[in-house]
Amino acid sequence: MSKFAVLGYGVVGSGVVELFYTNRDSITSKAGQSMDIKYILDIRDFPNSPYEDKFVKSIETILSDDEVTAVAECMGGVHPAYEFVKACLEKGKSVSTSNKQLVAEKGAELLKVAKEHHCNFFFEASVGGAIPIIRPLHKCLAANEITEVAGILNGTTNFILTKMINEHMEFETALAMAQELGYAEKDPTADVEGDDACRKICIISSLVYGKHVYPNSVYTKGITDISLDDVKYAQKWGGAIKLIAYVKKLDNGKIIPLVCPMLVSNENLIAHVDDVFNAVMVCGNGIDKTLFYGRGAGKLPTASAVLGDIINEVQHSETVLSQYWEDTNSTDFIADYSEFTAQMYFRIKGSNTLVPEGAETICTDDDDYTVFITKPMSIADSERLCASIAENNGMVVSTIPVLDIK
Amino acid sequence: MSKFAVLGYGVVGSGVVELFYTNRDSITSKAGQSMDIKYILDIRDFPNSPYEDKFVKSIETILSDDEVTAVAECMGGVHPAYEFVKACLEKGKSVSTSNKQLVAEKGAELLKVAKEHHCNFFFEASVGGAIPIIRPLHKCLAANEITEVAGILNGTTNFILTKMINEHMEFETALAMAQELGYAEKDPTADVEGDDACRKICIISSLVYGKHVYPNSVYTKGITDISLDDVKYAQKWGGAIKLIAYVKKLDNGKIIPLVCPMLVSNENLIAHVDDVFNAVMVCGNGIDKTLFYGRGAGKLPTASAVLGDIINEVQHSETVLSQYWEDTNSTDFIADYSEFTAQMYFRIKGSNTLVPEGAETICTDDDDYTVFITKPMSIADSERLCASIAENNGMVVSTIPVLDIK
Numbered sequence: 001m002s003k004f005a006v007l008g009y010g011v012v013g014s015g016v017v018e019l020f021y022t023n024r025d026s027i028t029s030k031a032g033q034s035m036d037i038k039y040i041l042d043i044r045d046f047p048n049s050p051y052e053d054k055f056v057k058s059i060e061t062i063l064s065d066d067e068v069t070a071v072a073e074c075m076g077g078v079h080p081a082y083e084f085v086k087a088c089l090e091k092g093k094s095v096s097t098s099n100k101q102l103v104a105e106k107g108a109e110l111l112k113v114a115k116e117h118h119c120n121f122f123f124e125a126s127v128g129g130a131i132p133i134i135r136p137l138h139k140c141l142a143a144n145e146i147t148e149v150a151g152i153l154n155g156t157t158n159f160i161l162t163k164m165i166n167e168h169m170e171f172e173t174a175l176a177m178a179q180e181l182g183y184a185e186k187d188p189t190a191d192v193e194g195d196d197a198c199r200k201i202c203i204i205s206s207l208v209y210g211k212h213v214y215p216n217s218v219y220t221k222g223i224t225d226i227s228l229d230d231v232k233y234a235q236k237w238g239g240a241i242k243l244i245a246y247v248k249k250l251d252n253g254k255i256i257p258l259v260c261p262m263l264v265s266n267e268n269l270i271a272h273v274d275d276v277f278n279a280v281m282v283c284g285n286g287i288d289k290t291l292f293y294g295r296g297a298g299k300l301p302t303a304s305a306v307l308g309d310i311i312n313e314v315q316h317s318e319t320v321l322s323q324y325w326e327d328t329n330s331t332d333f334i335a336d337y338s339e340f341t342a343q344m345y346f347r348i349k350g351s352n353t354l355v356p357e358g359a360e361t362i363c364t365d366d367d368d369y370t371v372f373i374t375k376p377m378s379i380a381d382s383e384r385l386c387a388s389i390a391e392n393n394g395m396v397v398s399t400i401p402v403l404d405i406k
Numbered sequence: 407m408s409k410f411a412v413l414g415y416g417v418v419g420s421g422v423v424e425l426f427y428t429n430r431d432s433i434t435s436k437a438g439q440s441m442d443i444k445y446i447l448d449i450r451d452f453p454n455s456p457y458e459d460k461f462v463k464s465i466e467t468i469l470s471d472d473e474v475t476a477v478a479e480c481m482g483g484v485h486p487a488y489e490f491v492k493a494c495l496e497k498g499k500s501v502s503t504s505n506k507q508l509v510a511e512k513g514a515e516l517l518k519v520a521k522e523h524h525c526n527f528f529f530e531a532s533v534g535g536a537i538p539i540i541r542p543l544h545k546c547l548a549a550n551e552i553t554e555v556a557g558i559l560n561g562t563t564n565f566i567l568t569k570m571i572n573e574h575m576e577f578e579t580a581l582a583m584a585q586e587l588g589y590a591e592k593d594p595t596a597d598v599e600g601d602d603a604c605r606k607i608c609i610i611s612s613l614v615y616g617k618h619v620y621p622n623s624v625y626t627k628g629i630t631d632i633s634l635d636d637v638k639y640a641q642k643w644g645g646a647i648k649l650i651a652y653v654k655k656l657d658n659g660k661i662i663p664l665v666c667p668m669l670v671s672n673e674n675l676i677a678h679v680d681d682v683f684n685a686v687m688v689c690g691n692g693i694d695k696t697l698f699y700g701r702g703a704g705k706l707p708t709a710s711a712v713l714g715d716i717i718n719e720v721q722h723s724e725t726v727l728s729q730y731w732e733d734t735n736s737t738d739f740i741a742d743y744s745e746f747t748a749q750m751y752f753r754i755k756g757s758n759t760l761v762p763e764g765a766e767t768i769c770t771d772d773d774d775y776t777v778f779i780t781k782p783m784s785i786a787d788s789e790r791l792c793a794s795i796a797e798n799n800g801m802v803v804s805t806i807p808v809l810d811i812k
Contacts, residue, residue, distance in 0.1 A: 019692045023551050029616075030548045124546060130693035132538070132546030140530060140538030142436045143713030145429055210435075269699060272678050286425045286710030287536035287700060293675060294696030304692030307549030316722065 001034045002314045005062045007084055008075035009042040009055075012098045012125070015303030016072050017051060027307070031314040038068055041084075059084050063091050070313045072306050073097040082106050089113045089121060094317070096309035098125035098302050104199035108212035108327035115324065122309035122323075127200045128153065128278045130301030131294040132308070137207055137282065138323050144284030146208045146249070150403055153200040153245040155276035155296040156184045156191035157223050162274045164231045165240055171226065183276055193222035194243065194259040201245035204280070205257045206325045209249065211333055213257055219337035221260040230347060230398055233371045237345075237362050239263050240271040244403055254335040263345050263373075263402045269293075270403070281405060289405060338380040342401035346385075347371045349395035356385065370394075373402060408437065408720045411445040411468045413490055414481035415452065415461075418504045418531070421709030422478050423457060433713070437720040444474055447490075465490050469497050476719045478712045479503040488512050495519045495527060500723070502715035504531035504708050510605035514618035514733035521730060528715035528729075533606045534559060534684045536707030537700040538714070543613055543688065544729050550690030552614045552655070556809055559606040559651040561682035561702045562590045562597035563629050568680045570637045571646055577632065589682055599628035600649065600665040607651035610686070611663045612731045615655065617739055619663055625743035627666040636753060636804055639777045643751075643768045645669050646677040650809055660741040669751050669779075669808045675699075676809070687811060695811060744786040748807035752791075753777045755801035762791065776800075779808060 006013050020027065020037060028034050039062050040054045049055070059080075062068055071088045073095055075081045081102050085095050090113060097103065102110075103123045114121035124134045128151070137146070152158050156178055163174035175192065178184035190196045198220040205213040223243050234241045242264050247257040264271040269291055273279040278296030283289045295301035346359075353370040355361055362371040377385070379401075386396045412419050426433065426443060434440050445468050446460045455461070465486075468474055477494045479501055481487045487508050491501050496519060503509065508516075509532045520527035530540045534557070543552070558564050562584055569580035581598065584590035596602050604626040611619040629649050640647045648670050653663040670677040675697055679685040684702030689695045701707035752765075754776045761767055761778045768777040783791070785807075792802045 019549055022691065023549060026551055027549055030544070131696055132542040135546050136538040136542055138436070139718055140541050140714045141710065142717045143425055143429060143433055143710045145432055269675060269678055272675055284710070285428065286706045286713070288704075288707060290537055290698070290700030292696070292698060295694050298694075300692045301694060304547065304549045304690070307692070308546045311548045312545055 001036065002031065002069060003036050003038040003067050004070040004072060004310055005039040005041065005068050006037060007041045007071060007073045007081070009040050009044070009046065010074065010076070011299050012302045012306065013040070013042070013072070013074035015299035016074060016306050019300055019303040019307055027311060031311050033314060035314060038065065059087065063087055068093060069317070070094045070096065070310050072310055073099055073102070074306065075099065076101070078102055078105050085110060085121070086113055089117055089119055092117045092119050094120040094122065094313045096122040096125070096306050096313065098306050100126040100196070100199040100203060104202040104215050107203065107206060108325055111324050112327070120313055122313065123203065124309050125302050125305035127203050128280055128292065128294065129296040129298060130304050131278060131280065131292045131296065132305070133204070133280050133292050134207065134323070136292065137204070141282060141284055141287060144286040146282060146284045148246070148248045148283040148405065149204055149208060149280065150244055150246045150270065150405055151280035152242055152270060152273050152278050153280070153296065154191055154197040154243060155278055156188065157197070157243040158273065158278070159183050159276045160192070161223060161226070161242060164226070164228060165235065166274070168228055168232070170228065171224070192224055194220040197243060197245040197259045201247055201257050201259060205247040205255060207323070208247070209255050209333070210325045212325055212327045213334065217331045217334050219258040219260070223261055225398065226261055227398070229369070230400065233347060233362050234263050234345070237263065237373065239265045241400065242270060242273070250335055250339070254333055256335045256337065256340050258337055258340060261400055263400055265403070265406055267406045268403065283405060338383070339378055340401070341376050341378045342404055343376050344374045344382045345371070345398070345400040345402060346374065346396060347398045348389060349397055353389060353394040354392070369397070376404070407440045407442065408475060409442050409444040409473050410476040410478060410716055411447065411474050412443060413447045413477060413479045413487070415446050415448040415450070416480065416482070417705050418708045418712065419446070419448070419478070419480035421705035422480060422712050425706055425709045425713055433717060437717050439720060441720060444471065465493065469493055474499060475723070476500045476502065476716050478716055479505055479508070480712065481505065482507070484508055484511050491516060491527070492519055495523055495525055498523045498525050500526040500528065500719045502528040502531070502712050502719065504712050506532040506602070506605040506609060510608040510621050513609065513612060514731055517730050518733070526719055528719065529609065530715050531708050531711035533609050534686055534698065535700065535702040535704060536710050537684060537686065537698045537702065538711070539610070539686050539698050540613065540729070542698065543610070547688060547690055547693060550692040552688060552690045554652070554654045554689040554811065555610055555614065555686065556650055556652045556676065556811055557686035558648055558676060558679050558684050559686070559702065560597055560603040560649060561684060562594065563603070563649045564679065564684070565589050565682045566598070567629060567632070567648060570632070570634060571641065572680070574634055574638070576634065577630070598630055600626040603649060603651040603665045607653055607663050607665060611653040611661060613729070614653070615661050615739070616731045618731055618733045619740065623737045623740050625664040625666070629667055631804065632667055633804070635775070636806065639753060639768050640669050640751070643669065643779065645671045647806065648676060648679070656741055656745070658741070660739055662741045662743065662746050664743055664746060667806055669806055671809070671812055673812045674809065689811060745784055746807070747782050747784045748810055749782050750780045750788045751777070751806040751808060752780065752802060753804045754795060755803055760798070775803070782810070
C-alpha cells in the first residue's frame with residue numbers, strides 16, 4: 001500500500017481527490033500496488049466532505065508521517081508552496097506539482113533538493129494541464145536536438161482571441177465573457193499580459209536547454225493591443241493571431257525565449273487550436289515537428305497530470321535524474337529579444353506608404369491602412385523600419401511577428 | 407559505457423545509426439552515461455560505410471556479447487524479427503522495436519518473455535513514428551479511464567486523401583503520386599486496404615485495455631471505395647473524410663476496435679491533419695481529449711522514437727511492468743462491428759429518396775444524389791436502412807460513419 005498526501009483542496013486539489021477515487025481500481029492496477037490518499041492539507045474546514053477524516057491543517061503532520069511517500073502540491077503561488085514542497089523533498093517524499101509559478105521561480109533549486117534526497121520533483125501538470133508535454137520532452141524526444149518550441153500555453157487568451165477571430169467580438173466583450181464563464185480571473189492581468197504563458201515557456205526552456213530560465217529574462221507581451229483590424233487582416237492573409245510562447249536555439253548556441261502575439265498560418269495546426277485549448281509544437285532534428293494538444297487547465301484535466309506523476313512515482317521510485325536543470329545564476333545563454341528574426345506583419349495608417357522590397361502585401365488599396373508582411377528580419381531591423389516609415393510620415397499602428405513553422 | 411546493437415540497416419536502422427552519431431553528445435548527457443553502437447546486424451555488405459567495422463551477419467555475435475545490454479530491432483516483418491527479438495529478451499537484453507507487425511502479432515508473448523527475464527520490450531516507434539504516444543498513454547494518462555482513441559495512423563492513405571480533398575485529384579492519380587514520392591509501396595495493399603492502420607490500433611487497444619487484440623479480430627476497411635463525390639459532399643457538410651483507426655470501450659465493458667474511412671468535422675483537429683502526418687486523439691474521463699501529432703513514418707522520425715526507448719533503457723534498466731498486456735486467447739472482450747454506433751453519411755443514387763426522420767440533409771435537390779447524415783445508429787441498423795432504401799428502389803452508393811468526437 002502506497003500512501004500520498006494532497007496539499008490544497010481548491011480546484012486542482014479537489015480534482016486530484018475526485019479523479020483518484022473515481023478511477024482507483026484502474027490506477028491501482030497500473031501502479032502495481034494498492035494506493036490511497038492519507039491526508040489533505042487545507043486551512044479551511046470541509047465538514048460535509050466524504051474525506052473529512054483526511055483533512056489536516058499542519059504540514060508537520062504530513063512531514064512526520066513516514067507512510068506518506070508522495071505529495072501532490074496543488075496550492076498555487078510561491079509561498080508557502082515553496083517551503084512546504086522543499087520540506088517534503090528534504091524528507092525524501094517525492095512531489096508532483098501543478099504550480100507553474102513555483103516551478104518557474106524555484107524549479108532549479110527544488111530539483112537540486114530532490115536529487116540530494118533521492119526523490120523526485122515532478123511538474124507535468126505545470127505546463128499544458130492535461131497535455132503530456134514534460135515527460136515526452138525529456139523522455140520520448142531525448143534523441144533529438146530540440147531546435148524550436150512554439151505553443152499556445154494560456155487558455156484564457158486563446159478563448160478571447162477565438163471569440164475575436166470567429167465572431168469578430170471586441171477584446172473587452174470577449175474578456176468579460178471569459179470572466180463570466182470562469183476562464184478568466186477578476187484581475188485578468190497574469191493571463192492577458194502574458195505572464196502565465198511566460199512561466200510555462202520558462203519551464204519548457206529550462207527543461208529543454210538544461211539551464212534555469214527565469215520569467216524576468218523573457219520578453220513578454222500580451223494580447224491587449226490586438227485589435228479586430230489585425231485579426232481580420234490575419235484572416236485575409238490566411239492565418240490567425242495567437243498568443244505564442246516560444247523558444248528557439250540560435251546558431252550561436254544562445255536561446256531566445258519569448259511570449260507575444262504572432263501570426264500563424266492556417267497550414268500550421270496551431271492556427272486551428274480554439275477556445276481554451278492549449279497546444280505545443282516541438283521541432284527537433286529527428287522528429288521534424290510534433291504537436292501536443294489538449295485542455296490546458298481545469299479541475300480534472302490538471303488533476304490527470306498530477307496523478308499521472310504520482311502513479312509514476314509509485315511504479316518507479318528511483319530518482320529521475322534526466323529531468324533536471326541547473327541554476328547558472330546568469331542570463332548569458334539568453335539572447336536579446338532584438339535578435340529574434342521573423343517575417344513581420346505591419347499595419348500602417350494611410351494607404352500611400354511605400355511597401356518594402358520583397359514584402360507580401362495584404363492590402364494597399366484600403367482607405368484606412370497599408371498592410372504587408374516583410375521578408376524575415378530581426379526585431380532590431382523591424383524597429384529601424386518603423387522609424388524610417390515614421391520619418392516618411394507613415395504611422396505604424398501594429399507590428400506582429402509571423403511564426404515561421406508551417 | 408552502455409552499448410547497444412541495431413538489427414537491420416534499412417531505412418529505419420540506418421536512421422537510428424545516423425541520429426545517434428549526430429546527437430551523441432546530447433544523448434550521452436541525457437542518458438547519464440556514455441553510449442555507443444557495438445554491432446549492426448545485416449545480411450548485406452556495406453563496404454564503404456563509416457560503420458563498416460560494426461556490421462555482423464549473425465545474431466549469435468550479439469546474443470553472446472554481454473556488453474550489449476539493449477537492441478534496436480528495425481528489420482520489419484515477423485520472421486526472423488520475432489526469433490531474434492525473443493532470443494535477445496531471453497538473454498536479458500532489452501529491445502526497442504519499430505516493427506508494428508511484430509508487436510501486433512507477437513506483442514503479448516514478447517512482453518511476457520521480457521518480464522520473465524527482467525528486461526524491457528519497448529515499441530514507441532511502432533505506432534505513429536516520431537509521435538510520442540505509447541509512453542504518454544501508459545505513463546502520463548495513467549490516471550484516466552480511456553474511453554475512446556481515434557487517429558490517423560497511416561501516412562500513405564492520408565497523403566492520398568489530402569490530394570483528393572485539397573486538389574480534387576482522383577484516387578488512382580494520388581496513389582501514383584504517393585508511389586513516385588516513395589510514400590507508397592509498389593504493392594500498396596497494406597496501406598490502402600487499412601492493414602497497416604489495423605496493426606497500429608491493435609497495439610493501442612492492447613496497451614489501453616490490457617488484453618492482446620489481434621489484427622484478424624478488427625473490422626478493417628480501406629480507402630479504395632472513397633470517391634471524389636464523397637470527398638466533396640463531406641466538404642460541403644463541413645468536414646473531411648479520413649481513414650480513422652478507432653477503439654472505444656462500450657458500457658458493457660467490451661471494446662470495439664476498427665479501421666474505416668470516417669467523416670471528421672472541421673471542428674476536430676484531425677480534419678486538419680494533412681499529407682503524410684499522423685495524429686492520435688485520446689479521450690479519457692480526466693483529460694477530456696488530447697491529441698498527439700507528427701510524422702508517422704520516415705527515417706529520422708522513426709529513429710527518434712527507437713532511440714528514445716534505448717535512452718530510457720540506459721537511464722532506467724528496471725522492468726517496465728506497467729507496459730504490459732495479457733494474451734487471453736479469446737475475443738470475448740471485443741464487440742462485433744455491427745454494434746458500433748455513429749451518425750451515418752448516406753449517398754443515394756437519385757434525388758427522390760425519402761430522407762429518414764431527424765437526418766441532416768447535405769443535398770436533396772442535386773440531379774444525381776441524395777446525401778444526408780442520420781442520427782446516431784448502429785451499423786446493424788444502418789444496414790437495415792440500406793435494405794429498406796433498396797426496397798424502395800433507391801440505390802445506396804456509399805455509407806460512411808461520422809467520428810463523434812468534436
